Amino acid sequence: MPTPEKEKQVEEIAELLKGSNLTILANYRGLNVTQMQSFRRNLKEQDSSFRVVKNTLTGIAADNIGMSEIREFLEGPTAIVTTGDDPVGPAKATNDFARSSRILEIKAGVLEGTIIPAAEVERLATLPSRDELLAKVVGGLNAPLYGLVGVLSGPIRSLAYVLQARAAQLEEGGEAS
Numbered sequence: 183m184p185t186p187e188k189e190k191q192v193e194e195i196a197e198l199l200k201g202s203n204l205t206i207l208a209n210y211r212g213l214n215v216t217q218m219q220s221f222r223r224n225l226k227e228q229d230s231s232f233r234v235v236k237n238t239l240t241g242i243a244a245d246n247i248g249m250s251e252i253r254e255f256l257e258g259p260t261a262i263v264t265t266g267d268d269p270v271g272p273a274k275a276t277n278d279f280a281r282s283s284r285i286l287e288i289k290a291g292v293l294e295g296t297i298i299p300a301a302e303v304e305r306l307a308t309l310p311s312r313d314e315l316l317a318k319v320v321g322g323l324n325a326p327l328y329g330l331v332g333v334l335s336g337p338i339r340s341l342a343y344v345l346q347a348r349a350a351q352l353e354e355g356g357e358a359s
Contacts, residue, residue: 188239195235195243198262203294204269206276206303207252209287210234210261217283224275229266234259251297255289268312269293277307 184192199205210218222232237256244252265272273291280286291303298306310318 191236192239192243192246195240195262196247198231198233198264199243199249199292200247202264202292203267204263204265204273204303204306205292206263206273207255207289207291208261208263208276208280209258209289210285211259212285213283217285221275221279221283221286224279225263225272228271228275229268230263230272230275232261232263234261236260249292249295252290252292260289270306270309270311273303273307274311277304 288300291298
C-alpha cells in the first residue's frame with residue numbers, strides 16, 4: 183500500500199512532466215552538492231528546474247499521464263530538468279553543464295509529449311532561443327519598412343535640395359532670367 187507521501191510525490195512528478203514543454207532525463211551520479219546548486223541556479227534563470235527523482239515513482243507518474251515510454255530510461259540515478267515556455271534555453275544550459283562537468287549524462291528528453299534521444303536534446307541546444315528568433319523576425323519585418331521609407335523619401339529629399347539650391351541662387355544675385 184503506497185504511503186500518502188509517495189502518492190503526493192507521484193502527483194508532483196506527474197504535474198512536472200505534464201507542465202513542461204521539454205523534460206530532460208539525466209544521470210547525475212558523481213555530481214556534488216555545489217555543482218548541483220550551481221546547475222539549479224543556471225536553470226532557474228531559464229525558468230526551469232532540476233529535480234532528483236526516484237525511478238519507481240517517476241515510472242508510476244509517467245504511466246498515470248500516458249508517458250510510459252520513458253520507463254526504459256529510468257535506470258540508475260535519475261534527475262529531471264523541466265522547462266517553461268522556451269525549451270531551447272534550458273536544453274543549452276543542460277548541454278553546456280554536461281560538457282563542462284563531464285559528469286552529468288543526458289539520457290533522453292520528452293519534447294511536447296514525444297520521446298527524443300539524447301542526441302536530439304543536444305541538437306535542440308544548438309538552436310537559437312525563442313527571444314533570438316523573435317528578434318530576427320522583428321528585424322526581418324523592419325528591414326523592408328526601412329527600405330520603403332528610404333525609397334519614398336528620395337524624391338522628397340531631391341526636391342528639397344533643388345529648392346535649397348534655387349533659394350541660394352536667388353540670394354546671390356537675384357533672379358537670373
